[in-house]
Amino acid sequence: MDGEHLYSIGELARRTGLTVKAVRFYSDRGIVTPSGRTAAGHRRYGTGALARLDLVRTLRELGIDLATIRRVIDSDAALADVATAHAQALEVHIRVLRLRQAVLTAVAGRRSTPEEMTALHKLAQLTEDERRRLIDDFLTTTFGGLEHPGFPGIARSLTPELPARPGPGQVEAWVELAELSQDPGFRGLMRRIAEQHDRTTGLRRDLTADIRDAVAPALDSGVAPDSPEAARIVTAFTSRHSTDQLQAWRDTVGDARRERYFELLAVINGWAAPESLAPAAQWFSRALQAAG
Structure with a gap:
């Protein structure tokens, strides 16, 4: 077009933030084409080339490959479709990065051995079905064979549901919870709690809820665990539960x-x-000990 300003490769580079080498590369590949040449044979480009290079730079920074960029510029592919596909790919990549971050955070925090790091990495990479099977196995170990009617609901309340787009904190929490659920010591602890709860089938509420509700007012009022009032609270429980039951409760819930x-x-x-x-x-543990 008559009167249109033509740019040298150096000018295009300065205006777009690309290097001269990059502009020449895109020109050699036909992404931008010169509008003409000087008498000395140097290439000159119009404003259309400037706009194209701005778009190319943006798409490249977003990680889109050169072949796809060429299709977008040549109008063989809709930019919206390319953006959608790339956004989906990035979502997968971000999830992988979050999983890696969770593993590395766990490793750094606990000074894990190489073997532990490998185990954590495997936990982080489990599919949704694999995560479900892992937790189902943990819950079966906890509640299997017990008959309390409330256990199915309790099991559901103990089930982690990692969302499709978890945040970094959720991923880190999942890795730690998955590791904890595989710990034989923790599994044994949860089984003992379930067995204690199973023995309370005839009671309206479980022992934990009863003790929590009985102790809460004393805590709020600053009642000392070695006081006569605390002794009365303990007596209310020792009259209904054996000392062994209360000691077992203290050891598990604590x-x-x-x-x-x-x-x-x-x-x-x-x-x-x-x-x-x-x-x-x-508080209840100290009150129980004081009541002797």
Whole structure:
């Protein structure tokens, strides 16, 4: 077009932020074509070439390959379709990166051995079906063979549901929860808790809920665990439960791994953080010991 400003390769490079080598490369590949040449044979480009190179740079920074870029510029492919496909690919890549981040964070935090790191990596890469089978196995170990009518609902409430697009914190929580659910010691702990709960079939509420509700007012009022009022609370439970039952409850509910599982479960499922039983368990344990 008469009067149109023509740009040298150097000018295109300055205006687009590309290197001279990159502009020459795109020109040699026909992505941009010169509008003419100087008497000395140097290539000159119009404003259309400037616009194309801006688009090329943007698409390349988004990771789109050169063949696809050529199809977009030549109008053989709709930009919206290319963007959709690439966004989907990036979503998969981001998920992989989050899984890697979760593994590396876990490894750094606990000074894992190479063998432990490999195990964590495998947990992070499980498919949805594999995750389901892993948790189902854990829940079967916990509740299998027990008959309390509330166990199916409890099992559902203990099931992590990692969303299709988990955040970094959810991925990290899943890796830790999956590892915890495979720990034989933790499995044994959860089985003992379930067995204790199974023996309360005839009660309206389980022992944990009863103790929590009985202890909460005392905690809020600052009642000392070695006080006469605390002794009355303990007596109310020792009249209905054996000392062995109460000691077993204290040992299981007071285990930090149990509370950690519920914290991780809340993160994965997007639930509110669970109320900690530790203060009530510690208070009742000291009151039980004081009552002797």
